[in-house]
Amino acid sequence: MATQASKLAVTVRTEKGKGAARRARREGKVPAVLYGHGTDPQHLSLPALEFAAILRANGVNAVVDLDIDGSSQLALTKQVDVHPIRNYIEHADLLVIRRGEKVTVEVYVVVEGEAAPGTLVTQDASTVEIEADALSIPEQITVDVEGVEAGNAVHASDLALPEGVTLISDPDTLIVAINAAPSSSELEEEAEEASAETPGTDEAAE
Known part of the structure; x- marks a missing residue:
C-alpha cells in the first residue's frame, strides 16, 4: 500500500490524434489524458519507462505526483491500455485528485x-x-x-x-x-x- 505519490515529470502535448500518439510512443513517451474536478482535459506525455516502473511498484491504481511545467498535481491512474501483442503501454487516463480525498x-x-x-x-x-x-x-x-x-x-x-x-x-x-x-x-x-x-x-x- 503506497503512502505517498510517486513523482513523475511530464510534458503537455500540443499535438493530438493517432499520428501524434504514434510519434510520442516512438520517442519513449506514453500519451495520456488528465481530467477531473471540473477541469478541462489536459493532454500529456509521460516517460514510458518511469511510468511502467511506477505501475510495477504500486499496481494499476498508482497515484502519481505530476510535475507539469513546474506545477504539482496529484493524479490517480484510472485506465492503462496495453498493446495486446507487444505489451507496451499505448495510452493512460489519469484522474485529478486532492490529498486526503476518498476514491x-x-x-x-x-x-x-x-x-x-x-x-x-x-x-x-x-x-x-x-x-x-x-x-x-x-x-x-x-x-x-x-x-x-x-x-x-x-x-x-x-x-x-x-x-x-x-x-x-x-x-x-x-x-x-x-x-x-x-x-x-x-x-x-x-x-x-x-x-x-x-x-x-x-x-x-x-
Missing part, C-alpha cells in the same frame, strides 16, 4: 494457501470495488484458503480489508468457492457422456 477503485483479489485435500477451489470474482484514501489504496486483497474444507465459500463481506478501506461491491458477491473435487470415476462418466453426445464422423459426413 472508488477496483482492486485485485488474490487467493493464497492450499485448501483441504480432495477439494477444488474456484475463484468466481477476481476484483472488488472499494473506497479508500487516494494514498492508502491496497495493491491487492488476499484470501487465505489454507486447510479450508469443501462446502465453504468466501463472499465479499468476508474479505479482510485494511483499516480505512470500505467495501463498495455487493457484500453477497461470491469470491471463492471450495467444493469437493470430482472423483476419477465421475470424470470418466463425464468424458463418456460427452463422447456419446458428439456425433460420429460418418454421421457428420451424411
Whole structure:
C-alpha cells in the first residue's frame, strides 16, 4: 500500500490524434489524458519507462505526483491500455485528485494457501470495488484458503480489508468457492457422456 505519490515529470502535448500518439510512443513517451474536478482535459506525455516502473511498484491504481511545467498535481491512474501483442503501454487516463480525498477503485483479489485435500477451489470474482484514501489504496486483497474444507465459500463481506478501506461491491458477491473435487470415476462418466453426445464422423459426413 503506497503512502505517498510517486513523482513523475511530464510534458503537455500540443499535438493530438493517432499520428501524434504514434510519434510520442516512438520517442519513449506514453500519451495520456488528465481530467477531473471540473477541469478541462489536459493532454500529456509521460516517460514510458518511469511510468511502467511506477505501475510495477504500486499496481494499476498508482497515484502519481505530476510535475507539469513546474506545477504539482496529484493524479490517480484510472485506465492503462496495453498493446495486446507487444505489451507496451499505448495510452493512460489519469484522474485529478486532492490529498486526503476518498476514491472508488477496483482492486485485485488474490487467493493464497492450499485448501483441504480432495477439494477444488474456484475463484468466481477476481476484483472488488472499494473506497479508500487516494494514498492508502491496497495493491491487492488476499484470501487465505489454507486447510479450508469443501462446502465453504468466501463472499465479499468476508474479505479482510485494511483499516480505512470500505467495501463498495455487493457484500453477497461470491469470491471463492471450495467444493469437493470430482472423483476419477465421475470424470470418466463425464468424458463418456460427452463422447456419446458428439456425433460420429460418418454421421457428420451424411
